Amino acid sequence: MEKIQSYQLIIFTTMFIGYACYAYNRKSVSFAMPKLMEEGLSKNEAGLIASSQNLAYAISKFLGGILSDRISSKLLFSSGLVLSGLATLGFSGSGSLLAFAALWFINGFAQGAGWPSCAKVLRKWYSPDQFGTWWSILSASANISGGISPFVSAFLIVNYGWRFSLIIAGTISIVLGSISIFTIVNSPSDVGLQSGAEVDGKKNDGTDQQNQTATFVDLLRSPFLWLVSFSYMVVFCAKTSAVDWGQLFLIEDRGHSQYVGSAFTSSVESGGFFGGVIAGYLTDWVLKRSVKQGKKGRGNIRMPVAIAFMIGVMICLHLLQFFVSDTSSKFWITSIGFVLGACLYGPIAIFGVVATESAPSHLSGSCHAIVALAANVGAITSGLPFSYIAKHYNWAAIFLLLEIISGVTAAIMFVTRNLNSAIGHVKRD
Incomplete structure (x- = not known):
C-alpha cells in the first residue's frame, strides 16, 4: 500500500505541475499581446494569432482523447508538453505574422494532449470512490496557473521584454515534459502493482x-x-x-x-x-x-x-x-x-x-x-x-x-x- 501511495504522489505531483504548465503556455502569448501590439501588431493580426490557437486546440482536444486510447499516456503527456514549449520558444524568436500564426497553431494542437492523458492515468491509479476528488484537484491546477501566471508574465515582460517571458515559459515546459517521461507510470501493472481501480475493474x-x-x-x-x-x-x-x-x-x-x-x-x-x-x-x-x-x-x-x-x-x-x-x-x-x-x-x-x-x-x-x-x-x-x-x-x-x-x-x-x-x-x- 505504501509503495502504491508513493507512486501516486510522484505521478500526481508531476501531472499537477505539468498541467499547470500546459495552461501557462496556452496563455503566454495573450499576456504578451499588449507589447506585441505596441510594436505594430494590428487588432486583426492579433485576432488571427489567437484564432489559430483556438481552432487547433478544439481539434486536438477531440483527437487527443481518441489517441489516449491507443498510445502510452505518459508519452502523450510529455510529448505534448515538449511540443508546446518548442512552439513557444519558436514564437519568441519569430517576427512575421505567418510564423506567429503557424507556431501558435502548433502550440494549440499540442495542448490537446494534456488532459486526455491525465484522465487516463488517473483512472488507472485511483479507485472509483477516489477518482472524482483527484480529477477535480488536478483540473484545479489550471485555475491556480491562471491566477499566478499573469503576475509572473507581467514581471518578466516589464523587466526583460515579452520575448524573454516566452523563453521562460517554453523552457519550463520542455524541462517538465522531459522529466515527466520518467516520473509518470501509465498503470500500476507496469511496475508490478495492483491498485483499487484495477481490482474494481475486475469485479464488474x-x-x-x-x-x-x-x-x-x-x-x-x-x-x-x-x-x-x-x-x-x-x-x-x-x-x-x-x-x-x-x-x-x-x-x-x-x-x-x-x-x-x-x-x-x-x-x-x-x-x-x-x-x-x-x-x-x-x-x-x-x-x-x-x-x-x-x-x-x-x-x-x-x-x-x-x-x-x-x-x-x-x-x-x-x-x-x-x-x-x-x-x-x-x-x-x-x-x-x-x-x-x-x-x-x-x-x-x-x-x-x-x-x-x-x-x-x-x-x-x-x-x-x-x-x-x-x-x-x-x-x-x-x-x-x-x-x-x-x-x-x-x-x-x-x-x-x-x-x-x-x-x-x-x-x-x-x-x-x-x-x-x-x-x-x-x-x-
Missing part, C-alpha cells in the same frame, strides 16, 4: 473483460452519452458566457463600472475553483455511501449531484438578471458570481468524470473526447451567435435564455436519472 461482474470488444460506434449508440454531451454543452455555454459577457452585461445593461464587471468575472473563476473540488469530493462521498448501503442502480450515482448544481446555475442566473440593478453593491454582485462559478464548474468536473468512468477502460479517452467536443460546441455557441442576440436585444436576453436552457437541462437530467450509464458496454453474441 466479468463485464470489463467482455466489453473489451466494444467499439467507438457503440459509444455513439449510448443514450446516456448523448445526455452527458448535451448537458456538458449547455453548462460550458453558460460558463463561457458568464466569463466573456458577464462584465458587459453589468456595464452596459446595469450601469456598473468596469471595475465591478472585472470583479464579477474574477469571482466566477474563484467560485469555479472551489466548485470543481467540492463536486469531486461530494460525488466520491455519495459513491462510497451507496456502496456501503449496497445500493445499485442503472443510473450514475454522480448525476444527482450534477442536477443540484444545474439548479443552482438557474437560480444564480435568475438573481443576476432580476435582482441586480445599478444600485446593487459590489459584494452582492460578486457573491452571485462566486456561487454561479461554483455551480458552473461543479457539473463541468462531474460530466468529465462520468464520461471517463462509465465507458470500458479501452474507450475511456474516446468517450471523454466526445463530450469535450460537445463542450466546445457550447463554447462556440456562446460567441458569435450570442453576440448576435445581444446586438438585436441586449445582454440580459442571453442570460434569460441561459436560465431557461439550464432549467430545461436540469429537468431532463432529473427525468432520465435512472438511464443506463454503462456507456459502450455491450453484449456480443
